[in-house]
Amino acid sequence: MRLSQYFLPLLKETPSEAQIVSHRYMLRAGMIKQQAAGIYSWLPLGLRALDNVEKIVADELEKAGCVRVLMPTLQPTELWKESGRYDALGKEMLRFKDRADRELLYSPTCEEMIIDIFRSYVKSYKALPLNLYQINWKFRDEVRPRFGVMRGREFLMKDGYSFHTTLDDAKREYSKMYDVYHNIFKRLGLTAIAVSADSGAIGGNLSHEFQVLAETGESQVYYDQRFDDIRDGKLSLSGEEMRGLYAAADELHVPEKCPIPKENLREARGIEVGHIFLLGRKYTDAMGIDVTGPEGAVRVEMGTYGIGVSRLVAAIIEASHDDNGIIWPESVAPFRVGLINLRPGDVNCEEACNLIYNTLTAKEVPILYDDTDERPGGKFASMDLIGTPWQIIVGPKGLERNVVELKSRKTGEKQEVSVESALAKLLG
Ligand code: ATP
Ligand code: MG
Numbered sequence: 001m002r003l004s005q006y007f008l009p010l011l012k013e014t015p016s017e018a019q020i021v022s023h024r025y026m027l028r029a030g031m032i033k034q035q036a037a038g039i040y041s042w043l044p045l046g047l048r049a050l051d052n053v054e055k056i057v058a059d060e061l062e063k064a065g066c067v068r069v070l071m072p073t074l075q076p077t078e079l080w081k082e083s084g085r086y087d088a089l090g091k092e093m094l095r096f097k098d099r100a101d102r103e104l105l106y107s108p109t110c111e112e113m114i115i116d117i118f119r120s121y122v123k124s125y126k127a128l129p130l131n132l133y134q135i136n137w138k139f140r141d142e143v144r145p146r147f148g149v150m151r152g153r154e155f156l157m158k159d160g161y162s163f164h165t166t167l168d169d170a171k172r173e174y175s176k177m178y179d180v181y182h183n184i185f186k187r188l189g190l191t192a193i194a195v196s197a198d199s200g201a202i203g204g205n206l207s208h209e210f211q212v213l214a215e216t217g218e219s220q221v222y223y224d225q226r227f228d229d230i231r232d233g234k235l236s237l238s239g240e241e242m243r244g245l246y247a248a249a250d251e252l253h254v255p256e257k258c259p260i261p262k263e264n265l266r267e268a269r270g271i272e273v274g275h276i277f278l279l280g281r282k283y284t285d286a287m288g289i290d291v292t293g294p295e296g297a298v299r300v301e302m303g304t305y306g307i308g309v310s311r312l313v314a315a316i317i318e319a320s321h322d323d324n325g326i327i328w329p330e331s332v333a334p335f336r337v338g339l340i341n342l343r344p345g346d347v348n349c350e351e352a353c354n355l356i357y358n359t360l361t362a363k364e365v366p367i368l369y370d371d372t373d374e375r376p377g378g379k380f381a382s383m384d385l386i387g388t389p390w391q392i393i394v395g396p397k398g399l400e401r402n403v404v405e406l407k408s409r410k411t412g413e414k415q416e417v418s419v420e421s422a423l424a425k426l427l428g
Helices: 021-028 044-063 078-083 111-121 167-187 226-231 239-243 282-287 309-319 347-362 376-386 396-400 419-427
Strands: 032-036 039-042 074-076 094-097 103-106 130-139 154-164 192-196 207-213 219-224 247-249 265-280 290-293 296-299 301-308 337-341 367-370 390-394 404-408 414-417
Touching (some): 021 032, 021 309, 044 154, 044 167, 044 309, 078 111, 111 282, 154 167, 154 309, 167 239, 192 247, 192 265, 207 219, 265 309, 282 301, 301 309, 337 376, 347 367, 347 396, 367 376, 390 396, 396 404
Antiparallel strands (some): 130 154, 154 301, 192 207, 207 265, 290 296, 404 414
């Protein structure tokens, strides 16, 4: 993409309404625009990051055998009356009427509708287990929408639902999803701590929230310090080993009962980026969902698995930035390479830039080419702000010696290399 043709409305000033760094940078980098409290437009740069997160989430789920569907955001209220949640959800659920005076709601989550799909088609135990998911917008009329897309009212969520004939099988799937979630967050460049969370009315201990540590997080978490070692790359554990490490949400952590010594316990703020939950028969009992088994009717057991896709974009920025801007992990970066032409109009610079741009574009490397007339200082600052993992800086002086500058956004390290070796490095 050539910057001269792109839509990248960068802000020079730090917006005063933004209290946390991800919100500030998302506004300054022209990623999002607020349209109403907790409701945002995703501008081109933001949308690229959001799409990348979505793709990674979907890819890992597909690998794990989950099957994607898409349910409507607007739903009739009958199903919610059937499950008993129509009243339970209160003001968080946005309700309205269509022209025929039929009541509709904007989906805050989708257990009821996925169960409706399930019961319409699945009649036999032979079709189970089944794990269906969608990635779609949700609306919750939060009391305090804040921190940009971190706590929005409209937000993009991956919501998954699994169906089983036995509780043991639902537990097996739960453990599998636990591991899949760690893989997803790892690919997003994050270390998420899976903390035991309150499983509410269902009892037991089978609910985990996946928390990314950040000072601005809204949750308080307690965890085994080995999670820090995993994050810092000093320790590598399998999913099963990780599941054995202590981690608990605020409401479940009782100091006197904590199974690990105090010196190994860490306390920090976290951002909840995902939540898995063994539902059991909570909804299938309420809605009477059975399949036929070899010896008669079997009540269906369920699990439910959520990921905050739009919140993740902000969480990644909270976890990875510096004073100059965002530092994207390569997997999520809207553009992997930022190409800076220090002297547009100069024949040599144009030629070298075109070669780099065309070669990388042909190989489908996402590249943003700053071909504008802005001063070099401004170009450097913009590229740092939007956080492309690699920058190639092309200037007339370097070209006299046949070199361009290759800069790593993460380390700040700059190397003078030939155009060929810059390309080889980025394509290698
Ligand atoms: P929270 O405790 O943050 O309000 P929740 O427990 O109500 O979240 P879930 O119903 O578990 O949320 O939803 C699944 C995921 O969706 C959460 O783990 C979170 O990442 C994301 N999410 C929930 N509410 C919001 C919101 N208002 N804005 C952005 N993402 C959200
Ligand atoms: Mg939750």
